[in-house]
Amino acid sequence: MIPVREALADLADEQREFAALLGALQDADWQRPSAADGWTVADQVAHLADTEEVAADTLADGPRAFAKAVPRYATAEDFTAAGCRRGDGLPPGDLTAWWDRAAVRTRRLLAERAPEDRVAWGFGMTAETFAGARLMEHWAHGLDIRDALGLPVDETPRLRRIAVLGHSTLNYALAVARVHRPQGRGLRLELTERDGTGHVVGPPDATDVLRGPLLAWCRVATRRVRGSPAASSALTAEGELAELAVLHARAYL
Numbered sequence: 614m615i616p617v618r619e620a621l622a623d624l625a626d627e628q629r630e631f632a633a634l635l636g637a638l639q640d641a642d643w644q645r646p647s648a649a650d651g652w653t654v655a656d657q658v659a660h661l662a663d664t665e666e667v668a669a670d671t672l673a674d675g676p677r678a679f680a681k682a683v684p685r686y687a688t689a690e691d692f693t694a695a696g697c698r699r700g701d702g703l704p705p706g707d708l709t710a711w712w713d714r715a716a717v718r719t720r721r722l723l724a725e726r727a728p729e730d731r732v733a734w735g736f737g738m739t740a741e742t743f744a745g746a747r748l749m750e751h752w753a754h755g756l757d758i759r760d761a762l763g764l765p766v767d768e769t770p771r772l773r774r775i776a777v778l779g780h781s782t783l784n785y786a787l788a789v790a791r792v793h794r795p796q797g798r799g800l801r802l803e804l805t806e807r808d809g810t811g812h813v814v815g816p817p818d819a820t821d822v823l824r825g826p827l828l829a830w831c832r833v834a835t836r837r838v839r840g841s842p843a844a845s846s847a848l849t850a851e852g853e854l855a856e857l858a859v860l861h862a863r864a865y866l
Contacts, residue, residue: 617728620744621720623771627748628716631661631755634764635709643705648760648839652697657754658708659700660693665715668747671734672722679734689866719747735866736785745774749864753835760839768807772831776804779834779864780814783854786863798854804830821852823859834862 635658643655652660670677686692700708726732726740734743748771759766780802787794801815804827812827823830825848831837832844850856 617723617726617740617744620728620741620748620774621723623774624723624744624748624751625720626769627751627755627771628720630767630769631751632709632713634755634758635705635712638705638758638762640705642762643708645761648757648837652757654758654761655700655703655705655708656697657757658712659697659703661751661754662708662712662715663696663699664750665712665719665747668734668743669715669718669722671732672719672726742778742781745778746865749775749778749835752831753837753865756832756835756837760837760841766828768828772827773812775831775834775864776802776812776827777814779830779862782834782864783858783862786861787857789863790861792857792861795853795857798852800852800854800858802830821850821855823851823855824849830862833859834864836863 638654643658644653646652647654647657649657667677667679667682669675670682671679683689683692686695700711703711723740723744728739728741730740731737732740732743734746738746752771752775756766758764780800783800784794798821799816799819800821800823801813801817801819803822803824804812804814805825806812806827829841829844829847832841833848838844845859848859850859
């Protein structure tokens, strides 16, 4: 069995960076509003801790596996809100420890999976994609905290996984937005890192092209443009599907 080595290593690196971010916070920072409306910094961490528990139980078929935990709530938003409320009253050290325990367990269980093993998360995905999805979640919520506190946002090679995820989930994103995908259209992303390195995602013969900074696309794909309003305008869309991607891309459930 080939374990999910590369994706898991990237996830571990992203979570180490998130842990460092939490370690640098002052006590007062935890109750500050984050860049997500109605969420404090503590809510961001509680959400990740709660969903990491669900992620681990999904991999282990435990009592809080996704297919068992989410349907107990009327809506996905109710499920998310309940996870945040589990952190109410916990001091920063306890919140961090809760998240860390859950994250370690998820990584351990992922290490036992082959890349193409199926994980029953949402509509189902491979273990490799699931590792990338957990990476995306930590990056996006870490970004909420950084934007709220005015902290710089580093650009790492891990963003490439988020870029790919944003592209591969476009059909889902359009369905959530109740927008029909134009027939006969395909999308290619031509993205550039700050150092000029280019990355192409999607078929070379795609009818539509979206060009611009890698970081800008990742912000758009995770709906994190509030902290950087220029992110959307930094992308050049050629074609109807490319324009819809800027408006509706959504790499999360």
